[in-house]
Amino acid sequence: MINADEKITNTPLSSTEQSKLLIFVLLLLPSLFFIVGIIPAIFLIFGLVMMKKNGDFSHIETAARIYKGYLYLAVMGSGLFALYFATTLSLSDRWHRQFEEFILSTALAGIALLYIIFLNILFLSPLRCHAQWVEANGIFSGKTKTPTDTNEVDIIKGERLRTFSVADELIKWAKLKEDGHITEQEFNDARKKLLQR
Structure with a gap:
């Protein structure tokens, strides 16, 4: 070895x-x-x-x-x-x-x-x-491959977000967190993404 x-x-x-x-x-x-x-x-x-x-x-x-x-x-x-x-x-x-x-x-x-x-x-x-x-x-790679983040929260895409208000989406995500369907970290990630749009 x-x-x-x-x-x-x-x-x-x-x-x-x-x-x-x-x-x-x-x-x-x-x-x-x-x-x-x-x-x-x-x-x-x-x-x-x-x-x-x-x-x-x-x-x-x-x-x-x-x-x-x-x-x-x-x-x-x-x-x-x-x-x-x-x-x-x-x-x-x-x-x-x-x-x-x-x-x-x-x-x-x-x-x-x-x-x-x-x-x-x-x-x-x-x-x-x-x-x-x-x-x-890999063998001939000089740069680190960026791992795909499988834990990334997928929120509603930009086009569909127009039909909903950011506040409505935050309420839905908060409800999911309260019911235990998502973690605190996932809620925070989704909130951050929603507020940045």
């Missing part, structure tokens, strides 16, 4: 951190040309979409864990192939071809390990440091 030295802040990502994310995406693009790279990218995209939808950073953490697990499987598979080719290298007359396959398997395992390192340094580290900001405002 989050290291002790990584402090969660509710500030926007700096341009350097946003550049790291862009570099990670650019490094991820070549792997998308192979079918193998599409699957972990889909997990990351799904994690980002779910985080944006629910405002919960744990979706990114889960997507990154799945991404790493997928790459660890690739490392183990490539490593097993490399081990197989290394042990049968001297037993075969085709040692040159098996040596090439050994090198290719080792390179694939190394590339998968590099992608795990890239994920940690270029993707997760900047996002974890700003988890609260990312949850609330």
Whole structure:
């Protein structure tokens, strides 16, 4: 999860951190040309979409864990192939071809390990440091999103207010407060809005 030295802040990502994310995406693009790279990218995209939808950073953490697990499987598979080719290298007359396959398997395992390192340094580290900001405002946002006030009292619109006097409306709101249908704060908000018109 989050290291002790990584402090969660509710500030926007700096341009350097946003550049790291862009570099990670650019490094991820070549792997998308192979079918193998599409699957972990889909997990990351799904994690980002779910985080944006629910405002919960744990979706990114889960997507990154799945991404790493997928790459660890690739490392183990490539490593097993490399081990197989290394042990049968001297037993075969085709040692040159098996040596090439050994090198290719080792390179694939190394590339998968590099992608795990890239994920940690270029993707997760900047996002974890700003988890609260990312949850609330998004990754590339520089300004705080203004939350929609769901408690705002909806009073009669301007056109309809002309047919009623402000005093009549205040009496209606006072009655609602007395009967316990609205709170004192809602009454005060409605009164303030009515008197400002």
